[in-house]
Amino acid sequence: MALDGIVISNLVYELNQTILNAKISKIAQPENDELLLTCKGSNGQYRLAMSASASLPFVYLTSENKPSPMTAPTFCMVLRKHIANGRITRIYQPHMERIIHFEIEHLNEMGDLCKKSLIIELMGKHSNIIFCKDDGTIIDSIKHVSSMMSSLREVLPGKMYFIPSTQDQKHNPLMVSREEVLSIIKNKPLSLTKAIYSSFTGISPLIASEIAHRAGVDGDQPTAAFSEDELLHVANHFCWFMDEIKNEQYHPAIIRKGREPIEFSAVKLTQYQDYDCKEYDSISSVLEMYYSEKNVYTRIRQKSVDLRRIVTTALERNQKKFQLQQKQLKDTDKREKYKVYGELINAYGYQLEEGSKELVAPNYYDNDKLIKIPLDPALTPLENSKKYFDRYGKLKRTYEALTELIQETQNEILHLESIQNSLDIALSSDDLVQIKEELIEYGYIKKNRNAQKTKIKSKPFHYISSDGYDIYVGKNNYQNDELTFKFATGNDWWFHAKGMPGSHVIVKSKNEELPDRVFEEAGKLAAFYSKGRDADKVEVDYLQKKNVKKPNGSAPGFVVYYTNYSLTIHPDISELKLMES
Known part of the structure; x- marks a missing residue:
C-alpha cells in the first residue's frame, strides 16, 4: 500500500477541483481519530473523510455518512466553534510531503474575517490532524504529542506548528534536474530503489520500483553495479515521471490479484502488467474502494488465525511423521535379501562344515552368481536359515x-492441505463455520458439547460464464461434496486442478454441448481456487460428473476418476462475473 506524496498530490488536485471555495456546513468526528466534513459549494455537496489512524490513515471524498457520537469530542467542538460555515480558500501540499494544508476563512464572534489552517499529516503511526491559527500557533490537534512522546516535535495547544525535519534530509522531486538526480543516487551505497525513495520526499518504494522498471533495470541491484550512463538513463525516467505529476497526468487505479486488491496508485504501474489493473476517474474512489475491499481480506485473515494455526500445526506434525515413516520404510528394503539368504542356506547348507562363518553359493535368483552369506558359527545351518527367515518376516x-x-498419513496431509486452501479462499465469517465443523469432526478441535449448532449461511461461489452458463465453485470440502454428488447431474461438467488441493467446479450443462469458452472459464476458476493460484499456468482435469466417484469412508472433498480431459490455463478470473449470494 502506497499512500505516498504522489497519491497526496493527486488528492490535492482533486480536492481543488471539487471543494475549493466550498463552505464547511457540517463537522463530525465519528471516531477518535477521524473527521467527516460536509462541504457545500458551486460544484455541489461533498463529504470529506479523513483519518489519523496509525494503521490506516486516509483522506478522500465519500458519499457515505457515518454515525457520530451523541456528545461530540473536544477537538470536534473546537473546530465547530472556529470554522463552522467557514470557506476553504486554499488547498496545497508542501514540498511533496504526505501532508495536506487547508486554509479556511471564517468570521469570528465580532464579525471580523479570520484565517485558520487545518493540516492533515498522513505519516503512518505519526499521522495527525492539526488545527492552527494564521500565524502557525497550534489551537488543538486530534492527537496530542508531548515531549515525552517525541523529542523532535511537540504537538500541543500553544506550540508553533512546523513540518518534521525530513525535508532537510530529502530533496523535493519536483525541483531537481536530471544531473542532480544522478549526483544524488550514484553516491548512495544502497540498492537503486532504496537510493531513490530514501533521497526524495514523497517517493514510496512502489514508485521507486516503478521508475526502475520503466528504465528497464533491476532496482534491487546496488547503485555501484550500474554505469554512469545507466544511472543517467534512470535519472531521465525519474524526471519524465515527475513531469507527469507536474502536468497533473494522473491515472488512479487499483491492482488486483484475482479479486483481492494488492496495490493502488495515482499513476500507471507498468510493473504490474500481468495483474488486473482497473483505472478510475477519481483517486477518492480508488482509496475508498481499496480500503473497504482490503479490509474484507484483512478482517477474515484475522478471524481465521486460530483455525490456520490448528491446521498448520497438524500439517507440520503429519509431514514430520510422513518423513519418519518413509525412512523406516527404506530400512525394510533388506527384507528380500534375508529371504534369499534363508532359502540358499536351506538349499546349500548341507555342504557346510561345523563352525563355518560364511556360505559361498550360487544365487539362482541372479543367474547363479556367487554370493557370500554371513553365518553365526555357533548355530547350525537350519538355525542360521531360521534366523534370516525371522528377520525377513519381521521386516515384511x-x-x-x-x-x-504412509497412505493414511498422505491422505491426512492432502485433507489438511485442502482445508488450508479453503481458509485461503474464505471471504466471510460464515465461510469459516463449515471449516471449523470439519476440523471438529476429524478431531483437530475439541468438540464443545454445550455449544449450539451454528446455522450454515455460506454458499458456493456462483459465476455466470460469458455464454450464460451457471458455474459453481465450492468454498470448502463439505460444499465440494454437496456440489459434486447432490447438486450436479450426470451430464454436468466437473473441473479440478490436477494433483493439488482445490475447489470442485461444476458447470451446469443444461444437457447441451458447451462452447469451448465455457471450458476455458471453468478451468480458470478451478485453477484460481486451488493451491496453484499464484502459478503462471495450472493443469486442470475435467470430465462429466457421472464419471466422478467417491471412495467409501474417504474424507470430504476426496474423489477418484479414471478417465478425463486436461487443459493448462492461466488462473485469471478478473473478467468473470460473480453473482451476489
Missing part, C-alpha cells in the same frame, strides 16, 4: 504396516 510385517500407515 513392518513394510506392510508402514505402507498402510
Whole structure:
C-alpha cells in the first residue's frame, strides 16, 4: 500500500477541483481519530473523510455518512466553534510531503474575517490532524504529542506548528534536474530503489520500483553495479515521471490479484502488467474502494488465525511423521535379501562344515552368481536359515504396516492441505463455520458439547460464464461434496486442478454441448481456487460428473476418476462475473 506524496498530490488536485471555495456546513468526528466534513459549494455537496489512524490513515471524498457520537469530542467542538460555515480558500501540499494544508476563512464572534489552517499529516503511526491559527500557533490537534512522546516535535495547544525535519534530509522531486538526480543516487551505497525513495520526499518504494522498471533495470541491484550512463538513463525516467505529476497526468487505479486488491496508485504501474489493473476517474474512489475491499481480506485473515494455526500445526506434525515413516520404510528394503539368504542356506547348507562363518553359493535368483552369506558359527545351518527367515518376516510385517500407515498419513496431509486452501479462499465469517465443523469432526478441535449448532449461511461461489452458463465453485470440502454428488447431474461438467488441493467446479450443462469458452472459464476458476493460484499456468482435469466417484469412508472433498480431459490455463478470473449470494 502506497499512500505516498504522489497519491497526496493527486488528492490535492482533486480536492481543488471539487471543494475549493466550498463552505464547511457540517463537522463530525465519528471516531477518535477521524473527521467527516460536509462541504457545500458551486460544484455541489461533498463529504470529506479523513483519518489519523496509525494503521490506516486516509483522506478522500465519500458519499457515505457515518454515525457520530451523541456528545461530540473536544477537538470536534473546537473546530465547530472556529470554522463552522467557514470557506476553504486554499488547498496545497508542501514540498511533496504526505501532508495536506487547508486554509479556511471564517468570521469570528465580532464579525471580523479570520484565517485558520487545518493540516492533515498522513505519516503512518505519526499521522495527525492539526488545527492552527494564521500565524502557525497550534489551537488543538486530534492527537496530542508531548515531549515525552517525541523529542523532535511537540504537538500541543500553544506550540508553533512546523513540518518534521525530513525535508532537510530529502530533496523535493519536483525541483531537481536530471544531473542532480544522478549526483544524488550514484553516491548512495544502497540498492537503486532504496537510493531513490530514501533521497526524495514523497517517493514510496512502489514508485521507486516503478521508475526502475520503466528504465528497464533491476532496482534491487546496488547503485555501484550500474554505469554512469545507466544511472543517467534512470535519472531521465525519474524526471519524465515527475513531469507527469507536474502536468497533473494522473491515472488512479487499483491492482488486483484475482479479486483481492494488492496495490493502488495515482499513476500507471507498468510493473504490474500481468495483474488486473482497473483505472478510475477519481483517486477518492480508488482509496475508498481499496480500503473497504482490503479490509474484507484483512478482517477474515484475522478471524481465521486460530483455525490456520490448528491446521498448520497438524500439517507440520503429519509431514514430520510422513518423513519418519518413509525412512523406516527404506530400512525394510533388506527384507528380500534375508529371504534369499534363508532359502540358499536351506538349499546349500548341507555342504557346510561345523563352525563355518560364511556360505559361498550360487544365487539362482541372479543367474547363479556367487554370493557370500554371513553365518553365526555357533548355530547350525537350519538355525542360521531360521534366523534370516525371522528377520525377513519381521521386516515384511513392518513394510506392510508402514505402507498402510504412509497412505493414511498422505491422505491426512492432502485433507489438511485442502482445508488450508479453503481458509485461503474464505471471504466471510460464515465461510469459516463449515471449516471449523470439519476440523471438529476429524478431531483437530475439541468438540464443545454445550455449544449450539451454528446455522450454515455460506454458499458456493456462483459465476455466470460469458455464454450464460451457471458455474459453481465450492468454498470448502463439505460444499465440494454437496456440489459434486447432490447438486450436479450426470451430464454436468466437473473441473479440478490436477494433483493439488482445490475447489470442485461444476458447470451446469443444461444437457447441451458447451462452447469451448465455457471450458476455458471453468478451468480458470478451478485453477484460481486451488493451491496453484499464484502459478503462471495450472493443469486442470475435467470430465462429466457421472464419471466422478467417491471412495467409501474417504474424507470430504476426496474423489477418484479414471478417465478425463486436461487443459493448462492461466488462473485469471478478473473478467468473470460473480453473482451476489
